[in-house]
Amino acid sequence: MKHPGKNFKGQLENEDVISYFRHHWILLLPDVISFGLFLAIIVLLAINISSFNLPPLSELYIQEIAVLTIVATGFVIHRFFVRLLAHAMNFVIITNLRIIEVRKTLFARNDQESIYMRNIQDIQKHQDGFIKNLCSFGDLSISSYGSEPIIISTVPHPDRYFRLLNKVKNESTFAEQIQTRTPKGIDPRRMNEAAPARDKTPQP
Numbered sequence: 001m002k003h004p005g006k007n008f009k010g011q012l013e014n015e016d017v018i019s020y021f022r023h024h025w026i027l028l029l030p031d032v033i034s035f036g037l038f039l040a041i042i043v044l045l046a047i048n049i050s051s052f053n054l055p056p057l058s059e060l061y062i063q064e065i066a067v068l069t070i071v072a073t074g075f076v077i078h079r080f081f082v083r084l085l086a087h088a089m090n091f092v093i094i095t096n097l098r099i100i101e102v103r104k105t106l107f108a109r110n111d112q113e114s115i116y117m118r119n120i121q122d123i124q125k126h127q128d129g130f131i132k133n134l135c136s137f138g139d140l141s142i143s144s145y146g147s148e149p150i151i152i153s154t155v156p157h158p159d160r161y162f163r164l165l166n167k168v169k170n171e172s173t174f175a176e177q178i179q180t181r182t183p184k185g186i187d188p189r190r191m192n193e194a195a196p197a198r199d200k201t202p203q204p
Helices: 025-047 060-090 129-135 158-181 188-194
Strands: 019-021 091-095 098-104 110-116 120-126 137-144 150-156
Touching: 019 060, 019 120, 019 150, 019 158, 060 098, 091 158, 098 150, 120 158, 129 137, 129 150, 137 158
Parallel strands: none
Antiparallel strands: 019 091, 091 098, 098 110, 120 137, 137 150
16 A cells, blocks of 8 residues: 655655554563663652761752752653654554664654565565564565675564565566566556557468
8 A cells, every 4th residue: 555645855756654663562561661660769769868877968068969960860761762762763664665664863863774575585574573573574685686685673573564565576587577578768657558459360
């Protein structure tokens, strides 16, 4: 299914977006757990702070501890939301011509890697292990002629995208073969119209 309203930077002429996806949410699980534990500790300390025999806030070292606590809290919150944004900014685009993997961070990274459908030799799906099958994610290995395989990791619902990529690859190969056999200047869709009609007069 095409997405006619979807465009991206570096899109080629006559290139249509067929599908796109972000990496599986399992990548965010360690950050969510650590952030949740940090918030739980802060909340527990705030609730029970009256039970501690703390010196008055006028003491210099208490002020320093308070400042460090605020700075540490701000850093942890900033780091968590930066990870969320980085996850949203990393995605894979499947078009009728290419597979494009976009890898970005908020400040330091902006990479793209693509492979043309016509250059794909083989597509393999790897989904080994209990966790990968339970949470429905895996890896796709895409081999091309004369280069190292491209590994797309933590693909959600890998069966779906494995079948989709094979379908688009086969359609691209078929379209290229038709284009190769079609004389220049003739639309392949109108070849039947351009072909001369056969003489159906019975021969003596």
